Amino acid sequence: MDNDxxxxxxxxxxxxxxxxxxxLQEGYxxxxxxxxxxRCFRLKHYGDYQIITKSNEEYLNILKQxxxxxxxxxxxxxxxxxxxxxxxIRNLINNKMxxxxxxxxxxxxxxxxxxxxxxxxxxxxxxxxxxVISVIKNINIDYLLRxxxxxxxxxxxxxxxxxxxxxxxLINKLIENYSENNQELTISPLPSTTLNMVKIDINKYLxxxxxxxxxxxxxxxxxxxxxxxxxxxxxxPIKPHTYQLKKGQSIVIEDLVRxxxxxxxxxxxTLFISNDLKVKRLFNIMNNDTLKNKSKFTYDVKxxxxxxxxxxxxxxxxxxxxxxxxxxxxxxxxxxxxLI
Ligand SMILES: Nc1nc2c(ncn2[C@@H]2O[C@H](COP(=O)(O)OP(=O)(O)OP(=O)(O)O)[C@@H](O)[C@H]2O)c(=O)[nH]1
Ligand SMILES: [Mg+2]
Numbered sequence: 001m002d003n004d005x006x007x008x009x010x011x012x013x014x015x016x017x018x019x020x021x022x023x024l025q026e027g028y029x030x031x032x033x034x035x036x037x038x039r040c041f042r043l044k045h046y047g048d049y050q051i052i053t054k055s056n057e058e059y060l061n062i063l064k065q066x067x068x069x070x071x072x073x074x075x076x077x078x079x080x081x082x083x084x085x086x087x088x089i090r091n092l093i094n095n096k097m098x099x100x101x102x103x104x105x106x107x108x109x110x111x112x113x114x115x116x117x118x119x120x121x122x123x124x125x126x127x128x129x130x131x132v133i134s135v136i137k138n139i140n141i142d143y144l145l146r147x148x149x150x151x152x153x154x155x156x157x158x159x160x161x162x163x164x165x166x167x168x169x170l171i172n173k174l175i176e177n178y179s180e181n182n183q184e185l186t187i188s189p190l191p192s193t194t195l196n197m198v199k200i201d202i203n204k205y206l207x208x209x210x211x212x213x214x215x216x217x218x219x220x221x222x223x224x225x226x227x228x229x230x231x232x233x234x235x236x237p238i239k240p241h242t243y244q245l246k247k248g249q250s251i252v253i254e255d256l257v258r259x260x261x262x263x264x265x266x267x268x269x270t271l272f273i274s275n276d277l278k279v280k281r282l283f284n285i286m287n288n289d290t291l292k293n294k295s296k297f298t299y300d301v302k303x304x305x306x307x308x309x310x311x312x313x314x315x316x317x318x319x320x321x322x323x324x325x326x327x328x329x330x331x332x333x334x335x336x337x338x339l340i
Contacts, residue, residue, distance in 0.1 A: 013040030013186030015196030015210070026052070026195065040186040043193070049226040054163075054192045059214050060092070062197060063160065066211070067093035072128075072152045075099050076161035076170060079116065079132075080106045080234065080272065080313050082339070085162065085214060090125045095158075096151055099127040100144065102166040104134035106234050107272070111340050119339060135169045136235075141177060148206070155207050163191035163213030164221065164233075171200055171208050178202060185210055189233040191221050218332025219311030220256065228254070232312055234274040240316075242270045243281060250282040256327070257309060258282075258291040262298070263322035272340075273313035295329040298322065304338045316340060 009018045012035045016027040028038050042048040066073060073095045077086065080103055090097070101116055113132040120130050128151050133140040148157055159167045168185035175181055179202045186193055191213070198210040216222075221229055231254075243251055245267055250260045254277055261267065271279060282288045301307070301321045306314040310332035316339075317323075325333060 010196065010198070011035070011037040011040055012183055012198070013037070013044070014194050015198040015212070017196075036186075043186055043188050044184075049188060049190050049229075051190055051226065052192045052195070053222075054195070054212060054215055056215050056217075059212055062211050063089065063092050063214075066158045066160065067095065069095065069156065069158075070153050071095060071156045071158055072148065073097045073158045073160055074148070074170075075127075076102050076159060076165040076167045078162070078165045079103045080238075081162070081164075081216070081219070081311060082308075085216075087123065087125065089160065089214065093160075094126075096153060097125075097127050098144075098147060098151060099125075099130045100170070101130065101132045102135060102170065103234075104132050104139050105137045105236075106238050107340070108237065108240060115340070133170075135166050135173045138173065138177075141170075141173055145174065145178060152206070155205055156209060157206065158209045158211065160211050161213055162216050163193070164189070164216075165213060167213060168194050168210050171210050174202055174208065175200065189229050190226065191215060191219065216310060216332075218330065220309060220328075220331050221311040223328050223331060224256070228256075231276045232274055234276075236275060238272055238313070239275055240270050240272050241279065242268050243279075244268050245281075248283075248285055250285045250288070252280040252282060252290055253312070254278055255291065256312065257331075258294070258326040259307070259315070260285045260324040260326075261321060262324055264320055267321050268318040270316040270318075271313070272316070291326045294326040297325045297327070297333065299325065299335065301335060305335045306338050306340075307333060307335055309333050314339070 011018055016037050018029050019027045020032050039050050075097055079101050116132055117130045131144050161167055168187045172185050194210055194212045200208045245261045247261050252258045301317050303320050306316050308314045
């Protein structure tokens with residue numbers, strides 16, 4: 001990114017190349033005197049969301065560039081949406097890496113940090129350290145900075161991960177807490193807010209480099225409108241709701257997903273999703289066609305597993321069960337050993 005021609009200027013919020021020629025293209029601004037593109041300006045001042053779809057090829061190129069340095073990397077992941085790509089990315093870049101588990105505030109306080117950390121330790125991905133934080137609640141940010149200082153190999157430290165994990169939010173928090181710099185990165189609940197690398201000098205010894213995130217192709221966020229994206233993204237700590245279900249009953253979340261309990265003993269389903277989402281219970285699945293127009297998947301759930309609905313959250317299912325899920329075919333759902 002240092003090779004840009006001298007007369008090219010990038011948006012301070014998202015890293016896109018600024019241009020004043022085409023309103024409909026990325027990077028548009030009314031005047032090249034401006035520091036921010038129109039999309040960032042409108043996002044920040046009007047909460048006006050413009051969804052951009054990025055290809056992962058570009059991001060893989062960025063990761064390759066990061067991998068060619070010996071610099072420290074922070075891999076940020078969203079605790080509510082633990083991504084499956086972490087192993088893939090780890091295999092691409094073998095820089096020193098701190099795994100940062102963000103959005104601690106989304107999970108109940110009763111969940112111990114050690115439990116979350118242990119979950120990732122078993123993946124054996126050679127992280128220097130695994131740190132649980134919340135940008136919004138300012139939890140563990142001081143500690144993270146101390147560990148960055150301890151592990152950094154040069155002044156440059158890269159911030160990578162999936163879109164929406166909170167990479168730019170974290171950098172803004174570090175600027176706010178520790179820097180004289182008044183640059184502000186653009187953040188939003190939409191995927192692909194950051195469009196290119198953005199360098200931020202925190203002080204003489206530390207420069208953070210924000211990157212666009214890896215797009216989570218199977219995320220529900222790619223399938224709903226901006227209004228629903230806001231609803232799905234938790235702003236407050238999640239209050240998990242437990243539903244005791246008998247077979248023949250069902251849970252419906254908005255018009256997004258339906259889960260029918262087909263076979264098994266009395267069971268409990270605990271939902272870890274945004275409090276703003278409406279959940280309905282159906283008592284007789286046979287006579288109810290709600291969301292039956294979606295694709296149907298049948299699963300045998302083992303004892304103590306979470307059903308993860310990519311981008312939405314997860315459902316802890318206590319006992320063995322057979323369930324039918326009705327959901328858009330493109331949305332990734334999978335099971336894992338219970339996180340909590
Ligand atoms: N609840 C909660 N939300 C957070 C936290 N940190 C960030 N967010 C929210 O997560 C969303 C995404 O934040 P960004 O900082 O734009 O994420 P990003 O990783 O830079 O995303 P891209 O630029 O799209 O790759 C925003 O709605 C943030 O407000 C946190 O600690 N807790
Ligand atoms: Mg960003």
